[in-house]
Amino acid sequence: MANTIHRLPQGLWLSLRRHWLLVATMLGTVIVLASMWQPGVVVAYFRDHASPFEKFTLVLFLVLLLPPLFERLRLPGVVGLLFGGVLVGPYASAIVPPDAPAVELFASVGRVFLMFIAGLEIDMQVFNAARQRSMGFGAMTFVFPMLGGILVALFFGFGWVAALLIGSLIASHTLLGFPIINKLGLGKSEPVAVTVGATIFTDIASLLVLAVCISIHKGGFSLLGLGTQLAELAVFAVIILQGLPLLGRAYFRHHHKNEQALFVFTFLIVMVAAAGAHFIHLEDIVGAFLAGIAVNRLLEHSPVREEVVLMGESLFIPLFFLAIGVRLNLPVFGATLLNSLWFVVAITAALFVGKFLAATATRWFYGYDWPETLTMWSLSLPQVAATLAAAIAAYDAVNADGDRLITESVLNAVIVLMVLTAILGPVLTEHFGRRMILEEKSDATR
Amino acid sequence: MRRVDRLLAVLGLACCCTLGTPAASAAEDKAAIRDALRQMREETLDQLYKEVPHARTQVRSAAGYGVFGAAGVHILFVGGSGGRGVVRDNLNGRDTYMRMSAVAGGLGIGFEDTRTVLIFKKRAVLKEFLDKGWTFGGETAATATVEGKGGATGELESPQGITIYQFTKTGLMAKGSVQGTKYWKDDPLN
Numbered sequence: 001m002a003n004t005i006h007r008l009p010q011g012l013w014l015s016l017r018r019h020w021l022l023v024a025t026m027l028g029t030v031i032v033l034a035s036m037w038q039p040g041v042v043v044a045y046f047r048d049h050a051s052p053f054e055k056f057t058l059v060l061f062l063v064l065l066l067p068p069l070f071e072r073l074r075l076p077g078v079v080g081l082l083f084g085g086v087l088v089g090p091y092a093s094a095i096v097p098p099d100a101p102a103v104e105l106f107a108s109v110g111r112v113f114l115m116f117i118a119g120l121e122i123d124m125q126v127f128n129a130a131r132q133r134s135m136g137f138g139a140m141t142f143v144f145p146m147l148g149g150i151l152v153a154l155f156f157g158f159g160w161v162a163a164l165l166i167g168s169l170i171a172s173h174t175l176l177g178f179p180i181i182n183k184l185g186l187g188k189s190e191p192v193a194v195t196v197g198a199t200i201f202t203d204i205a206s207l208l209v210l211a212v213c214i215s216i217h218k219g220g221f222s223l224l225g226l227g228t229q230l231a232e233l234a235v236f237a238v239i240i241l242q243g244l245p246l247l248g249r250a251y252f253r254h255h256h257k258n259e260q261a262l263f264v265f266t267f268l269i270v271m272v273a274a275a276g277a278h279f280i281h282l283e284d285i286v287g288a289f290l291a292g293i294a295v296n297r298l299l300e301h302s303p304v305r306e307e308v309v310l311m312g313e314s315l316f317i318p319l320f321f322l323a324i325g326v327r328l329n330l331p332v333f334g335a336t337l338l339n340s341l342w343f344v345v346a347i348t349a350a351l352f353v354g355k356f357l358a359a360t361a362t363r364w365f366y367g368y369d370w371p372e373t374l375t376m377w378s379l380s381l382p383q384v385a386a387t388l389a390a391a392i393a394a395y396d397a398v399n400a401d402g403d404r405l406i407t408e409s410v411l412n413a414v415i416v417l418m419v420l421t422a423i424l425g426p427v428l429t430e431h432f433g434r435r436m437i438l439e440e441k442s443d444a445t446r
Numbered sequence: 447m448r449r450v451d452r453l454l455a456v457l458g459l460a461c462c463c464t465l466g467t468p469a470a471s472a473a474e475d476k477a478a479i480r481d482a483l484r485q486m487r488e489e490t491l492d493q494l495y496k497e498v499p500h501a502r503t504q505v506r507s508a509a510g511y512g513v514f515g516a517a518g519v520h521i522l523f524v525g526g527s528g529g530r531g532v533v534r535d536n537l538n539g540r541d542t543y544m545r546m547s548a549v550a551g552g553l554g555i556g557f558e559d560t561r562t563v564l565i566f567k568k569r570a571v572l573k574e575f576l577d578k579g580w581t582f583g584g585e586t587a588a589t590a591t592v593e594g595k596g597g598a599t600g601e602l603e604s605p606q607g608i609t610i611y612q613f614t615k616t617g618l619m620a621k622g623s624v625q626g627t628k629y630w631k632d633d634p635l636n
Contacts, residue, residue, distance in 0.1 A: 157538040335507030339569050340537045401484060407539045408506060 076422040085325015110320020113312035115285040119292020127197040134197025145354030146171040168209035170351040172202040176382035177429030191372040244294040371435040378428035487513040509569040515561030543635035567607040579630035
C-alpha cells in the first residue's frame with residue numbers, strides 16, 4: 001500500500017495531503033450513496049419526489065455537460081441539448097412533463113432571446129462595407145431556396161400560404177460555421193463579409209414573410225387586411241428602431257454607473273418589444289429581432305451587451321432547445337418522418353440546391369473563385385436559429401377553424417433539417433475554408 | 447330611357463336575382479356542410495380519445511385520418527344508407543370531403559347513427575383512398591383485432607394498414623364492421 005502511495009505522481013500526492021479532509025468526506029459520501037443505490041432509484045427520485053428546484057438543477061447539469069460532450073463527438077452542441085430534452089422528457093425518464101408551465105416559459109423566453117441576439121449580432125459596419133454584394137447575395141440566397149421550397153410544398157399539396165412559409169423557412173440561415181472561419185483567419189475576407197451581410201437580409205426577409213403568412217392564415221387573405229398588417233408592422237418597426245435607441249440612450253446616460261439597472265433595462269426592452277409585437281398580432285420573435293437591431297449600436301461598447309449575450313447564450317437559448325427536446329414526441333416524430341420521408345428529402349434537396357445556385361450566381365456576378373463560392377454556400381446552409389424559431393411560431397399559429405399554419409410533419413422535418421445542416425454545414429465550411437486558404441497561398445506564389 | 451329599355455333592365459335585374467340567389471345559397475349550404483363535418487370530426491375524435499387514449503398517438507403518427515358519419519347532423523344525411531366525412535392529410539394539413547355508402551348487404555340497420563374513424567398508417571394507402579376512392583371488402587372484418595394482436599377493444603385493422611374505430615350513440619362499438627362500405631371524393635364540396 002505504502003509503495004502504491006509512493007508511486008502516485010508527486011502533484012497528486014501533495015494535493016491529497018493538502019485536501020485530506022475533503023477527500024475523506026467525499027469518499028465517505030460516495031460509499032454511503034453507493035450502499036443506498038438501486039437500479040432506477042435516481043430517476044425515480046427525480047420523477048416522483050424532486051422539487052422543481054432540484055429538477056432545474058438537473059437540467060442545468062445537462063446544459064453544462066451535453067453540448068461539450070457532443071462537440072467532442074463532432075456533433076453540434078444543439079443536438080446535445082435536444083438529446084438532453086428527450087432524456088428528461090416523457091419518452092425517456094419522464095422527469096420533466098412537456099406541458100409544465102416552466103417548460104413553456106423557458107421555451108418562450110429562449111426563443112425571444114435567440115432572435116434578440118440574432119438582431120444584436122448584426123454588424124451594420126460589415127453590411128455597409130460590402131452593401132451591394134451583401135444585398136445581391138442576400139437576395140439570391142433568399143429567393144432561390146424559397147422558390148425551391150414553394151415548389152416542393154405545392155407539389156406535396158400544401159396551400160399557398162403554407163407553401164410560402166415553408167419556402168421562407170429554408171431561405172434564411174444561421175452562421176454556424178463562422179467561428180470555424182474565424183479560427184482559419186478568414187473572418188475578414190470579402191466572401192465571408194458578404195455572407196455575413198446577406199444573413200441580415202435573409203433574416204429580415206424571412207421574418208417579414210412569417211409575419212404576413214401568419215396574419216393571412218389567422219385572418220384570411222384580403223388586401224385591406226394585408227395592408228393593415230403591413231402598416232402596423234411599419235409603424236411598429238419605426239417605434240422600435242427609432243424610439244428604443246432614444247429611450248435607451250436617455251436611460252443609459254442617467255444610469256451609466258448602475259450596471260445592474262442597465263442589465264434589467266435591456267432585458268425589459270427585449271420583453272416589451274416581444275410583447276408589443278404580440279399586441280399588434282405579430283410574432284414575438286419579430287419584435288425581439290427588431291429590438292436587437294435597435295439597441296445594437298447602443299450596446300456596442302457597453303459591458304451590458306456581453307452580460308445579456310452571456311445570459312441568453314448560456315441559459316435561455318440552451319433551455320429553449322432543451323424544451324424542444326422535452327416536447328419531442330418520439331413515436332410521433334419517428335412515424336411522421338417515415339410518412340413524410342420524401343417531403344423531408346425534397347425540402348433538404350431544395351435547400352442544398354437553392355443555396356448552391358445562389359452562391360454560383362454570386363460567383364458569376366462578382367467573380368469569386370470556386371473555394372470562395374463553396375465557402376459561401378456552406379456558410380449559408382445551417383438552419384438553426386431563425387428557422388426553428390419561425391417554424392415553431394408557424395406551428396403555434398392556429399386559425400378560427402383550429403388549423404395550424406404548418407403541420408407537425410413539417411415541424412419535424414425542420415428539426416431533421418436543423419440537425420442535418422448543423423452537422424454538415426460546419427464540416428463543409430472547414431473543408432472549403434481550408435481550400436480557400438490553399439487557393440490564396442497558390443495565388444500569392446504565382 | 448325608352449319604355450322597352452326600362453323593361454329590359456327590370457327583366458335583367460330579375461334574372462340576376464333569380465339566378466344569383468340559388469348560387470349564393472348553394473355556396474352557403476356547402477360551407478355549412480363543411481362546417482358541420484369539421485364539427486362532427488372534432489366531437490368524434492374527442493370521444494375516441496376519451497375511450498381509447500392511445501388513439502391520440504395513432505392519429506398524430508398517421509399519414510392521415512378520416513372521420514365519417516351522419517349521426518345527429520341532419521344536414522349531412524343524404525338519405526338511405528349513405529353518409530359524409532372528411533379526411534385530413536397529416537403532412538399538408540389539407541381536408542378532403544368524401545361520401546360513403548353501403549354497397550350490397552353492407553351496413554344494415556342503425557347505420558345512420560354510426561361514426562367511423564379511419565386512421566391511415568401509410569401515405570400510399572391514404573393517397574389511393576383520396577384519389578381513387580375505396581371499398582372495404584370482407585377481408586377487413588376477417589382481420590378485426592378485438593383482443594390480442596395488440597389491438598384495443600373495438601379496433602379493426604384492414605390488411606392495407608387502415609385502423610378503424612366505430613361509434614354508436616352509446617359509445618365505441620366492441621365489434622364494428624366496415625365491410626361493404628364504399629368511399630369516394632365529394633367533388634362539389636372540395
